[in-house]
Amino acid sequence: MEIKNLTTEQRNPATMHIDSMSTIDMVKTINEEDQKVAVAVGTQDDKIARAIDEATKRYSKGGRLIYIGAGTSGRLGVLDAAELVPTYGIKPERAIGLIAGGKGAMYVAVEGAEDSQDLAKKI
Structure with missing residues (x-):
C-alpha cells in the first residue's frame, strides 16, 4: 500500500x-x-460505538488515551489531550498527545513527518 494512493x-x-x-x-x-x-x-455508528466501548473498558482498567497524528490532525490531538486534564480532571499521564516530528512540529510544520519513519519516531 502506498500512502500517496x-x-x-x-x-x-x-x-x-x-x-x-x-x-x-x-x-x-x-x-x-x-x-x-x-x-x-x-454509516459507521455500530463500529464507532464498539470502539468507544472497548476503549472505555481498557481505560477503566488503567489504560491511557493516546492521540497520535501528524500535521494539523496531530496538533489537534495534542490540544485535545491537554484539554482533557482541566476539563475532565483526567491525570496528565493518562491523556497523551503525540505529533510526528516532535514538539517543535506543534509550532512549525515539519513537512513529510507523517511519511517518514524516522520523523514519526521523534516525539
Whole structure:
C-alpha cells in the first residue's frame, strides 16, 4: 500500500479551485463538504460505538488515551489531550498527545513527518 494512493491523501475535487471561488460559493462548498462528514460517520455508528466501548473498558482498567497524528490532525490531538486534564480532571499521564516530528512540529510544520519513519519516531 502506498500512502500517496490513500483517499485521505487526495485533494477534494469540489475544492480544487476554492481560491478562485466567490466568497458565497466558498461558504456553500465548505458547508456541503462538511455535511458529508456527518453522513459518513452515520454509516459507521455500530463500529464507532464498539470502539468507544472497548476503549472505555481498557481505560477503566488503567489504560491511557493516546492521540497520535501528524500535521494539523496531530496538533489537534495534542490540544485535545491537554484539554482533557482541566476539563475532565483526567491525570496528565493518562491523556497523551503525540505529533510526528516532535514538539517543535506543534509550532512549525515539519513537512513529510507523517511519511517518514524516522520523523514519526521523534516525539
